[in-house]
Amino acid sequence: MLTIIINKGYGEGMTLHRAALALLSSSLLVVAGCSATEQGDGSEAPTSDQAAVPAVVEGPSVVVTTTILGSVVGDILTCAVGSAASMTVVMPIGADPHDFQPSSEQVAAMSTAELVVANGLFLEEGLVSVLESLETDGVNVLHVAELVDPLPFAEDHGDDHVDEHAHDHGDDHADEAADEHAHGDFDPHFWFDMERMALVAELVGSELAVATGVSDYEDCGVSVATEIRSAEADVIAALQVVPEESRILVTDHDAFGYFADRYDFHVAGVVIPGGSTLSDPSSRELAELVEVIERENVPAIFGNTATSSDVVTSLAAEIGRDIKVVPLFVGSLGGPGSGAEDYASMMVLNASLIADALTD
Ligand SMILES: [Zn+2]
Known part of the structure; x- marks a missing residue:
């Protein structure tokens, strides 16, 4: 026994x-x-x-906001102490990080954590004030998106100059972008660039090493980053079949700027304006998007497994031809059996869904 x-x-x-x-x-x-x-x-x-x-064995108490970050931080803890049991992930699988509201128990858990890992850049809109007051109280909160050279939102999808804007790291357009993006000028969806996520793994490993005085965390951050870089090679291989002229994305909301920047796609338009999932497109915006979809002969609209597909489906119905609606894993991992149970598989699955939709 x-x-x-x-x-x-x-x-x-x-x-x-x-x-x-x-x-x-x-x-x-x-x-x-x-x-x-x-x-x-x-x-x-x-x-x-x-x-x-x-x-x-207990590791340090770590609270992570999103399931995607939970996957990566959990891997670092598992590498260092053999278990991620000391980690709490605030959002459940399938939650949309833009509109998630924490419970008071979750806020209490965050207040006693040795480290809180948050995405930041206003991704977790329902957590912004909670995280601010935790930091005021001296809780160590790491806002990772801010640490990996975030990209500004492209200002006007469908505009011919969208590529220039997507690569513009300067401040020249910050004021204009602020009009469109009520919450911030910078795009929080950094995880769609796997090199940036690899850097985040290294940063979290270093932070855990500093917080605990144990260098194993730093080594484990580096080894998890290596795994992410190797999964990125699979993503790039899956996307290779998509010819340059077909590398066009129309997505439910403005979440694919980093993906487009890193893997050479062009975001032709987004259904929900403003960088979040929380606003509604005006009829003028929808009409403009339909025009872009027709002009660029877009074969698919990419939806979001964590949000209602109503607006995407009705947009597709507006198009006077068959157009695919393909839900992707955007702000959350998938549940058991989804094929997107961890960060790397989520990215590889998204890449193959995108490649299939744009090459059929
Ligand atoms: Zn989003």
Whole structure:
């Protein structure tokens, strides 16, 4: 019989992590040893020391806002301490990060966390004031999107100069963009550029190393970043079949600027204006988008698994020909069986959905 002793008495520090590794191997020994004992063969029975070591190790308490960041931060914790059990992800699978509202229990969990990892740049609109007051109270909040050279929103999709704007990192257009993007000039959807997400993995690893004094986190940030870069090669390979003239995106909201910038696509238009999912397009905006879709002979509109597809579907109905509506995983991972259960698979699945829709 296997006895697992949960020891909550370990403090932070390298000792903890060395102990974690020792633990994982010794708990395997315990399993092997116990069955040997049950067979009546005393020679392989565990020593009392092996049986008494704890089998669950606590990492630092980390609260992460989105499921996408939860996937990456969870991988870093699992690499460093063998488990992501000390991490809480605020948003459930399938939540739209733009309109999620936290419960008071979740706010309480954030207030005692050693590190809060947030996307930032107003992605989590319902958390902005909560995060501000936590920071005022001295909670360590890492707003990751701000740390990876964020791109400004393109000002006017459908405009011929959209590519120039998408590459413009200067401040010249900030005032104009502010009119369209009530919450901020910079696009928070950085995770659609996997190199930026790899940098975030390294930054979170470093921050955890500083917060805990344990360098393993930094090493694990680097190794998770390497995995992300290798998954990005799969994304690029999946997209390779799309010819240059077909690399046109029309999406439910303005979430694909980083994707377009990194993987060489052109965002021809978005259904919901303003950089979030929370506003409604005017009839003039919809009419302009229909015109762009007709002019560029767009074969597909990309929807969003986390939001209602009503406006996208009715737009598709406006188009006087068959046009595909293809939902993508935009602001949240998918549930079990979706194929988008973690960040890397979500990105690879999105890439293959986009490639299929634009090449059929
Ligand atoms: Zn979004």
